[in-house]
Amino acid sequence: MSVTLKINGETRTLDADPESPLLWALRDELGMTGTKFGCGIASCGACTVHWDGVPIRSCQTFVGDLEGAEITTIEGVDGKAAQAVQAAWNELDVPQCGYCQSGQIMAATALLSETPKPTDEDIDAAMDGNVCRCATYARIRKAIHLASDKMEA
Structure with missing residues (x-):
């Protein structure tokens, strides 16, 4: 499955399993290692990114739910x-x-x-x-x- 989203202001298309966590797409597919794996169950916050400005846990947010979303990681947070x-x-x-x-x-x-x-x-x-x-x-x-x-x- 292909998902198009904006990551740190840049439109990106991910070819990933829709059930794959955003965390792994960021780290493994895009090489954005600033977002960390901590617990894998959304309890520690190490994987926090912004989805349309709202903080979310990327370890439990699935790529298939993100079509058209704006994601900001630690590498792109600004303002x-x-x-x-x-x-x-x-x-x-x-x-x-x-x-x-x-x-x-x-x-x-x-x-x-x-x-x-x-x-x-x-x-x-x-x-x-x-x-x-x-x-x-x-x-x-x-x-x-x-x-x-x-x-x-």
Whole structure:
């Protein structure tokens, strides 16, 4: 089966089993390895990408469901919120091992795109399910607040 979608602004046609997870199409077929495999059951968030601006778990999103969709991966995320998040992440040295960070950044970017001045509760809700083995959750929250401030400036 052939599926046409836009990935990071570029129209791509994937020849893949419609039941194949988007994660594997991105990594194996397109060589986009920024999106990580974590658990395979949509529980950890390492595979988070945006589908039409909404964060989804690519390990449980099937290629056959994506005809015409716009997918943004960590390699293509851009805009005011994304730039503020990436700057805050660097400024506060958020990552330790870094494995979960592409998913964390994708979730934080989606949050700030919808809610530019999130409360701690907003952050907790938006980031729920994004697991960090190194437990940098306090730095992640602080970085999201800093990114919010950067977006105002």
